[in-house]
Amino acid sequence: MLRDQRRFKFDWVTIIIFLLLVGFGYVNILSASHVGEVTSYFDLDQSYGKQTIFIGLTFVLIILILSFEAKFYERFASIIYLAAILALVGLFIFGKDVNGARSWYGIGSMTIQPSEFAKFATALAVAKYISDMQTNMQTIKDQIKVTAIIVVPALLILLQNDAGSTIVYLAFFFVFYREGLQQVYLVIGFSLIILAVLGLKFGALIAGLVTAVVLTIAYFFRKKKRGSIFQYIIILLVCIGFSYGVKLFYEHGLKAHQQNRISLWLRLEKDPAKLERMKKEEAYNLIQSEQAISSGGWTGKGFLEGTRTTGKFVPEQHTDYIFSTVGEEWGFLGSSFVVILFVVLILRILFLAESQKSQFSRVYGYGVASILFIHFTINTGMVMGLIPTVGIPLPFFSYGGSGLWGFTILLFIFIKLDSNKINEW
């Protein structure tokens, strides 16, 4: 094979957006985390100082990732995946508790969060499995096997008390669907979400009533006069049972803070005194964050000028709530810009994924897009009060080494795979 220039045909659109996000993220981390005057960007006592180092190391990591052969990732996907699983399992023995979650390894003063790395590993493994000639996503057997690949890390993470990161694995649904999962799953998935929300908000009875109406319409408009009415009745009973089950799970299966988050989101709490208390406790972050965003107006208050940011009103503002800083200091223009950057980035990855010649690259690219999409949607949606609180970071933007590196590896493996597509025949 000729070592010609085509081998280095990286997708610069993606790389530029990546750089913009990391750079703008840094600016906001600086604003959200600085205490007093900013004396040195390398001040390791301050979060922004550490982030400087993290970003520096990111570039080392990028060079490293790009310097491997593209084939390496496909070939070693299983091993990488196993290593990630081992790292997650190891947490139960060597892990360190932070805020009630056992998700970190402590190395000196540094901490590493393996779940951030498990995402790209799982994406690789899923891509590897699906791209196997033998795999047919239409069959139940393969569906179960590929689901197992994502359930293992998801379950491990859930056991470490990091429910937020577990939810991210739902992203792979988009991948499966793209690769041949039947339409019916989509319908069932949607129906279940609607049923769950209806059941929680209005009770199982109303959920059942709505289902009954929908089923009646379906019954009379069915194409083939096939299937007895009993099938419909059974579906109805299952639906009622499900929404009742969700309610039971909500009341007894969830931890108090999770329950409160959902309650606040769906506005389930009717008792004004309790609601008032919730607003001061569980919803404190959310309210502060919404206020910060809201106070930004059209153009924001300016860099380092956000009153709520300066006053540290939004807890965790430099990590999960970083978007509220953008909202306050850069206003509607700045925060829309970030939203557009993410949308363009994900669409670009989707476009590139679809243009891949190898199925492995395509599936992996799809996985990257889906993971970024879920993270972006949940994090940003939460910060502006559209989605119940789920503690996951905003990719490339939030403070933290593991997160930044995890997403960088995730993205740059794909950039590497993409740059190689010309060489694949």
Place this chain on the structure above:
Amino acid sequence: MRKLLLLTAVILVGLVFIARLFYLQVYDNSNYDLFEDTAIRKEFNYPKRGYVYDRNGKLLVANQPSYDVMVIPREVVSLDSTDLNEFCSLLKITREDYNKKLERATTYSPRLPSPFVSQLSKTDYAVLQEKMRKYEGFYIQKRSLRSYQTTIGANVLGDIGEVNRSIIAKQPYYRLGDLIGKQGIEKTYEDILRGTKGIKFIQKDRFNKNIGPYKDGIYDTLPKPGKDITITIDAELQAYGELLMNNKRGGIIAIEPSSGEILTMVSGPSYNPNLLVGRDRSKNFSKLYRDTIAKPLFDRGLQAMYPPGSPFKTLNALVGLQEGVVTTQERFSCNMGYRYGNRKMGCHAHVSPVNMNIGIYESCNAYFANVYRKIMDKYDTPAQGMDVWSNHIKSFGLGNYLNNDLSVGQPGKIPDAETYNRGYGENRWYTTFTLSNSIGQGEVLATPIQLANMAAAIGNRGYYFTPHIIKNIEEDSIPSDFTTPKYTTIDRKHFEPVVEGMFDVYNKGTAKYLKVQDIEICGKTGTAENFAMIDGKKTQLTDHSIFVAFAPKDNPKIAIAVFVENGYFGSRFAGRMASLMIEYYLKDGEITRTDMETFVLQHSLEHEYEKPYSGEPFGINRQTTLNPVTEEEFQNLLEIKSEIPKS
């Protein structure tokens, strides 16, 4: 198709997010207001309120510091039980009070500060200040309250109190808990006395701790202190007037004719202005407010409108001379009254026929009825005559608001052709219909301050200055309207005979027993019939005693109107009080007519005021008796008098 799911989802989410951002940042927050930013602490710095001095430089009103606990409901963090109990006991309130107050503040606004507990004592403040940081959402606001250096002049000085919401809605300078002038000069000179509060914007953190000035203080302002003012009141004369008004109801207004400065403005019954300071203000205020019988908040000198009676006759003489319908020597006969048609306007026994001089000092009704008819008959129709007459009278400041700097006032009433057209229909009334106007009854109404001003205009021989209470504003001048003379429509030359007539009221007329040594006083007695509704029946009460005077006769230094409710004839109470006031002022506190003073101080009219409420039949006017006060009360009043020059 399968490719489209994620694509659509991404685009959809992007659009929803931008829409949400638009809603939060642009639609919902079209105007970001620094004042409502909870991350910024607003510290108000209230300036010193201007002091008030009397015309002789005596300090009447100063300030004292006061501390309010304010609350911003949405910043309040629920306290645990021990902290809450401690907080409540520091504030000397119960847990229920706490909840109630917090709820009330929240109802007003969760974002804006409301007063939580007003006007802490200094010791409470000292203890509380230490612990204030613990109670998020609460802070202490220092303000300045009034400190009255005197016990007189409550109706003049007025008071300050918390602004109400309707004022805040109209004047955004004020915030809940701010103090504003409510009555008297505090109200009229609010803008000058108040100054401008300063504000500091302080960046705080989520633990309610200050972390420094917001944007290095570029929006901060310094407080501008209020300006001191000097008022025209003579505190000693005011105190003397209030002393004379003890156990009586009524008003005394004294004006310096050469300037329109109000020397005294008494309204009885009065109250101690210190009652309306501090934590008990609202309690005391509502007590005064609810006293609908004595009405201490009703300023009788400014607000009581009555038919002025005889003093008004002097104006009719002036109009007659000005219109050329009568000469000073022209005589009219009076046989116990004036007959017209088959009716009669009664008069008392005196010489007849009478010229202008006799007419005035004998207060002859028939004389003025004749003059009044001649004025009207000069014109083709009664309506024309009425309007000419009305304009002359109004030029004395009657029948309309004086437009001065007092917080309350009444226009009085001077009828014109329109008044009667409305009542009877156009061209369906005649001069005889309005004849009562000739003797200051009928449709004529005036307040004591208007009568005092009328006396000043006569004393000045044809002009007056709008009666006002401001003498001097620190680094500022008083409105030029107050220093511009207002000319009446009567030529100067016509005044002398009327002044002589009023002088003869003291020499030969109804006030001959009220003379004061070495002072040439011109005056006119008056009575006003008045009625009350008792058990739904209109019942006549004892006449109000009225007296109008100025002195000395030439270049008068003081013009005065005294009005005593149910005091019967003019010279009995009002006349004596007017003469005493004039002597006190012109002789610098010396009283030679101690007999008159003793009479006034020794007699109470409380029994008159109880009559309509007694439920029993009662006599009026001639059937009334004089009611002396106890010896103890009299000695007490003398004691107060002896302290006037010192206070």
